[in-house]
Amino acid sequence: MANLDIAQLGNPVLRQVAQPVYHVQDAEMQTLINDLLETLRQANGVGIAAPQVGHSVRVLVVASRPNPRYPHAPHMEPLAMINPHIISHSEEMVSDWEGCLSVPGIRGxxxxxxxxxxxxxxxxxxxxxxxMSDFVARIFQHEFDHLNGMVFLDRLENTHDTMTDQEYLERVVSRTTVHSDTL
Structure with a gap:
């Protein structure tokens, strides 16, 4: 398994619509999935999509777990998904803070x-x-956007709804920790 370089905002691959995968069980595809899992683990992420490592194909991984970037994330086994799509969704929408391995240092x-x-x-x-629900549904939707050439910044309702990772960890995460400790 290899730890791949993560494409950063501005890289054209992040704005392309990824292509379907037709040969799911090819050795090349299995290697890509293993490399995505390793890259995600090394980067302390909770999800990653193939375009983020320069492969414009419809593959993503959802792997929620507590880590330094998301200390309160629920734990789940990593789930690799090929050619995913949303069948249905709730009417209810929830706004929450997201970061991205391809947009380092910023939350929205x-x-x-x-x-x-x-x-x-x-x-x-x-x-x-x-x-899927709550945080895990959020991860999927975030990664699914990458397959369609979008990043989380495209979904902001207001550009004032951003902050740095440092501010997020100090204000939002520490406030949540203090609040839950007092309950």
């Missing part, structure tokens, strides 16, 4: 659907459906 308050149902192909070629 982004509205996302609270609950979604997704369909995707697994790395072993099986078609699956899954319901």
């Amino acid at each position: 308050l982004v509205p996302r659907y609270k609950e979604i149902e997704v369909e995707y192909t697994t790395p072993d070629g099986k078609l699956e459906r899954r319901d």
Whole structure:
């Protein structure tokens, strides 16, 4: 497994619509998935999409876990998804703070659907459906945007709804920790 370079905002690959994968079980695709998992782990992320490592194909990984960037994230086993799409979503939307490995140092308050149902192909070629909610649904929607040439900044309702990672960790995360400690 290799730790791949992450494309940064301004790299044209981040603005391309990714192409479908037709040969899911090819060795090249399996290597890409393994490399995405390793890159994500090394970067302390909770999700990553193939365009972020320079591959404009419809592959993403959702891997929520507590880490320095998201200390309160729920834990789940990493889930690689090929050719994913949203089947349905709740009417309810929730705004919360997001960061991105391709937009280092910045967080934005982004509205996302609270609950979604997704369909995707697994790395072993099986078609699956899954319901996602809250933070995990947010991760999926964020990564899915990358497959469509979007970054979280495109979803901001107001450009004032941004802050640096440092400010986020000091104000938002520490306030949440203090608040939950007092309950």
